[in-house]
Amino acid sequence: MAGKDELDDCDIIKQGMMVKRSQNKKRFMPINYKQRWFVLTTKNFIYYESESDRKKERGRIKLSSITIIETATITPSPSILSQQDATNNESENGYAFQISYSDINEPQYTLYLITQKLQERTDWLQSLRTVCVDNMGKSERYHLSIWGGKKWQCCRAPSRNSEGCEPCSEWNETPPNSPVIKNGNNNSPVLSLTTVNQIMPGNTPTAKLKDQVPRIKVVTALYPFKAIEPGDLTLVKGCEYEVIDDSQDHWWKVRDEHGAIGYIPSNYVKEKELLGLQKYEWYVGDMSRQRAESLLKQEDKEGCFVVRNSSTKGLYTLSLFTKVPHSHVKHYHIKQNSRGDFFLSEKHCCSTIPELINYHRHNSGGLASRLKTSPCDRPVPATAGLSHDKWEIDPAELMLLEELGSGQFGVVRHGKWKGSIDTAVKMMKEGTMSEDDFIEEAKVMTKLQHQNLVQLYGVCSKHRPIYIVTEYMRHGSLLNYLRRHENSLGGNNGLLLDMCIQVCKGMAYLERHNYIHRDLAARNCLVGSENVVKVADFGLARYVLDDQYTSSGGTKFPIKWAPPEVLNYTRFSSKSDVWAYGVLMWEIFTCGKMPYGRLKNTEVVDRVQRGIILEKPKMCFKEVYEVMRKCWSHCPEDRPSFRVLKDQLATVSQGLLAD
Incomplete structure (x- = not known):
């Protein structure tokens, strides 16, 4: 050396x-x-x-x-x-x-x-x-x-x-203004031969021409995917695929080892060189401490564990379930020494995290238990649409099951698409919405994809009533979930704050894409497996024809979630969503109580216009309530953006609930 x-x-x-x-x-x-x-x-x-x-x-x-x-x-x-x-x-x-x-x-x-x-x-x-x-x-x-x-x-x-x-940029991406050539087999930008030649380790003037060929993009499947529609390709978890066309955000054309070609959801794969810890069952990424505890307690197995990103950026935490002396979850920081080796106990160092995990599978080495299993049957992410470029769904492909609820727009039922994929089917009442405008918008909305947004799969628009087909969330509305589990959730500030952060992440994504929700509330968020919370029905209120619902003077209008500029001028913006988000936080920390109690709408309007805000929930940290108060600034310009709120809540979480 x-x-x-x-x-x-x-x-x-x-x-x-x-x-x-x-x-x-x-x-x-x-x-x-x-x-x-x-x-x-x-x-x-x-x-x-x-x-x-x-x-x-x-x-x-x-x-x-x-x-x-x-x-x-x-x-x-x-x-x-x-x-x-x-x-x-x-x-x-x-x-x-x-x-x-x-x-x-x-x-x-x-x-x-x-x-x-x-x-x-x-x-x-x-x-x-x-x-x-x-x-x-x-x-x-x-x-x-x-x-x-x-x-x-x-x-x-x-x-x-x-x-x-x-x-930050993805480090595998070509920086802006870099020289690119088009690969003859696809439309993906590839570094020019000159640039490739510059950055190859060990490159010498006598390098062979074959070493200068533009890099082929190879991805590994993180999840299984069953091809149902013509043109799609089945993914086998752990297998590798050559990318032919990645010009679209959510569906890539790939070739498997047998030469078969088809489309796959891009969020189901990762570049082979960038896999890192994602290829391991025990790695759960950005899962919070509270959700990790909930997941491990649900498994209820001695030595069950996950590795997750720590609340301190750049670090990792091992969360381990043990029944000794009683059932609980222990959290251990994975540390590094000056040589770059990883350890949980300084006596047992390994050059990589997978090696460290493997060591503690055989030796407890100071942990409460040996590492034995990781949670199985974890849910796969939703895809942007049910298939490549498919947003119009044939109602004959849907098997309608039990009713999940009903509301302003109609009945919602559990459905199965082509007998295999769980969906929620919203059967719209005729005359309740501007159908043509919404159908046009649905084409765009299927491409919105975030882990804290309920995925829109498509619509059935050829027949009446119109069906809106979305991702299925097994635990239903956040409001009902909070009320059903008040005894276990009440006082669990960590889990409640995590729910707030998840909603905020979804709203920050909508804000970044210039979408206004207009009806953000706990009733319009849904809860899925592993305590995942997602925002639903975003933008739907824009197409409602019912004056009672769309006018601030109407009896169906969500007065208790509306800021002054909406009550006075029906002026919606991302900042009016921020006000509603503060009320949603209050709902979460009261486990589903009605804002302003039994006050009539006219009394609520009067209080809001006089600057009187909701009181701090009993079990809520004062730091969390301060974030709510910022959402309720009378002037819209004084309210923080969702991006800023997300950062503030992360700081509060790290300060109060650090690993």
Whole structure:
């Protein structure tokens, strides 16, 4: 292995000159910009005083510690570059990017770099993302601009530790403005041969031509999928498939090992290189502590366990069920030492998390029990539509079962599509909605997909009454669920807060896609397996023809969930949804009580217009109630967005209910 001051040329992936912004690890260091020679190897990102003097190493970053690789905006533009170095005139308004990294003994640092040309930045981003693609602890969000001493210049957030304001890129993606060629077999963008040649580890001038062929995208099935419609392809869990066309978001055309070609749901597969922990039954991703406990207690098996993302970003937690001395769930942080090894007890370290899990299957090693089983028969995610490009459903394909409920729009029944897939079928009363407008909108709404939205599968529009076919949620409405389980849920702040966060995530997705719900309430959210809560009936109120339902003066109008601007001017927006969300939170923390009790609608309107808000529920944390109060700001502009609410609730959850 190469020493600190020497490199084996075979390890070098990419190298070149860039301008580096000082990291200012000490509080009062001045900001400066200096040219440095950067070398990317298979394990480290190193920078030197100059290209010629490799003895003067100025710093190195371990690739496994990198959590963010993104473009950056440095304002004001560092025009001092040309003053500091006369050879650097091209970089005066160069192209910036950032690398955030953390160490077991250090906080998170961010290195800002500037290239002279856009293509240089693109190549560095792709090279770094390629070699870091398997890193654990990647961040989900980042700050586009720099910290200005008192606030982030991009989003004005006043805390240096605040979560980023932009979603991070997938590290397998080609960065914007990168050179692409079209693969002859499909429409997927692939890196040009020149770029591929640049980033291949161990690349030499004598590399064979076959090593320069654009990469074939191979995915592994995380869930089974049964092809029912012509043109679809059956997925076998754990098997690999070659992607032929991934130009659509939700359905990809793939080829199996036997040469058969068809469409599969894209959320059922993952690129082979990016699988990470997802291929293991015991990994449950972002499942909260409360839902993990509920799932394991339901299994009721000694040694049953899951591994999940910790409430502290970048870390993982092992949740383990034991009956000794009584039935309960223990939570253990999976830690890393300075060598990067993982451990639950420092005496038993392993180089990977799967190796660590395998070790504790045979040795308790300080845990309450050996790891024995993980929950079986976990539900598969909903697909965006029942098949590729299918949104019109033949009623003859639906077997209607028991009634699930009835309401303003009609009766809802449990259904089976083609005898195999559970659905909920809303049978719309004739004359209750603007049917043609809704049918047109349904084509778009089937493409909305989020783990906290009830999936719209399609409509039966050729006959009357119209059927709206959606994902089936076994526990029904959130309102009824709260009331049925008041004894077990009351006072369980963790589980109730988790329900609020799930609804907020679904609403943040709708907000991002410019959808307004107009009737958000506990009665319009549904509960499925593993205490998953999803928002239902989003946007449906827009097509209702009943004046009693759509006019704020009507008896059916949801007065108790409406903000002042809706009551006064029927002015709906995402901010009116935020007000209703605050009332929904109140419903959750009172286990389904009616807001404002027995007050008449006219009395509620009077209170709302005078700024009188709902009182804090008895068992509710004051920090949670403060979030509700923000939702009820009289002025819409003063209410936070759902994205901000989601971050605030996550912070509250981490502070009050940390692992």
